[in-house]
Amino acid sequence: MVFDILKSLVCPPELSVYLFASYTLRAMKNNALHLLVLSHSFSMPSLKRVCTNILEQTWLTTENVIDVLQLARQCDTPRLSLICVRVVVKNFKKVSSSEGWKVMKRVNPDLEQELLESIVEADSGYHENMRKNEEKKMYLQLHEAMEALLHICKDGRRTIGPRDKVLKGSQITCSFPACKGLETLVCHFSICKVRVPGGCSHCKRMWQLLELHSRMCNEPATCKVPLCRHFTDKMQQQSKKDETKWVVRQQGGSSKECFKAFVNPKA
Numbered sequence: 001m002v003f004d005i006l007k008s009l010v011c012p013p014e015l016s017v018y019l020f021a022s023y024t025l026r027a028m029k030n031n032a033l034h035l036l037v038l039s040h041s042f043s044m045p046s047l048k049r050v051c052t053n054i055l056e057q058t059w060l061t062t063e064n065v066i067d068v069l070q071l072a073r074q075c076d077t078p079r080l081s082l083i084c085v086r087v088v089v090k091n092f093k094k095v096s097s098s099e100g101w102k103v104m105k106r107v108n109p110d111l112e113q114e115l116l117e118s119i120v121e122a123d124s125g126y127h128e129n130m131r132k133n134e135e136k137k138m139y140l141q142l143h144e145a146m147e148a149l150l151h152i153c154k155d156g157r158r159t160i161g162p163r164d165k166v167l168k169g170s171q172i173t174c175s176f177p178a179c180k181g182l183e184t185l186v187c188h189f190s191i192c193k194v195r196v197p198g199g200c201s202h203c204k205r206m207w208q209l210l211e212l213h214s215r216m217c218n219e220p221a222t223c224k225v226p227l228c229r230h231f232t233d234k235m236q237q238q239s240k241k242d243e244t245k246w247v248v249r250q251q252g253g254s255s256k257e258c259f260k261a262f263v264n265p266k267a
């Protein structure tokens with residue numbers, strides 16, 4: 001409509017556009033979409049930039065985003081198009097029930113398909129990120145547990161520690177985040193009476209930590225972590241991973257006895 005009015009004016013089109021654009025900022029904001037079309041038609045990059053900024057920053061809603069997206073594509077403004085697609089992906093439920101979406105679905109099914117694909121893509125990207133974060137968290141926890149295990153075996157804790165160390169009492173604050181949890185786990189491991197192969201779930205966790213430690217240990221000859229040598233020797237004897245696990249579990253009872261000796265009897 002604006003286009004028709006301007007066409008009917010006798011002055012040259014560029015001047016018409018400038019006249020139109022010289023309205024107050026509010027008028028520009030109100031007509032940003034029309035001005036975008038005009039700036040594109042008459043190749044006026046600076047006006048186009050202003051309109052694009054207005055649309056990006058103050059104009060987009062879930063109701064109009066589909067219309068703006070289609071115009072942005074026609075007017076060759078890739079950044080505005082991208083921002084529109086982001087708004088669609090982020091607010092798909094609302095956008096897909098808007099009038100604009102319904103009309104677009106009918107007249108431009110290719111765009112609908114493209115937007116749906118963007119949503120699926122964003123969704124799988126989100127889940128992939130979640131999975132990676134979970135993995136990172138798990139590795140961090142494991143790393144902290146390994147550090148705390150070394151620290152407890154070297155420095156001792158409130159209730160456990162090497163026999164040649166004076167235990168530090170309850171008021172000591174520790175900088176190892178997994179220290180307290182691991183202390184509880186170690187104490188449980190030394191007294192647990194559950195007699196199933198490999199022990200209860202807590203004991204299994206302890207076995208896994210000890211085995212993992214010995215796999216990574218740099219100095220098994222002088223290491224203070226209980227059973228470190230035991231696992232290392234077993235691993236040297238048995239090259240096959242599964243067999244190693246089996247042998248360790250079969251000897252679990254007696255290995256546990258040497259572990260018990262590590263726990264301070266006075267505690």
Ligand SMILES: [Zn+2]
Binds near residue numbers: 151152157174175179
């Ligand atoms: Zn500690």
Ligand SMILES: [Zn+2]
Binds near residue numbers: 203
């Ligand atoms: Zn147990």
Ligand SMILES: [Zn+2]
Binds near residue numbers: 220224225229
């Ligand atoms: Zn070790």
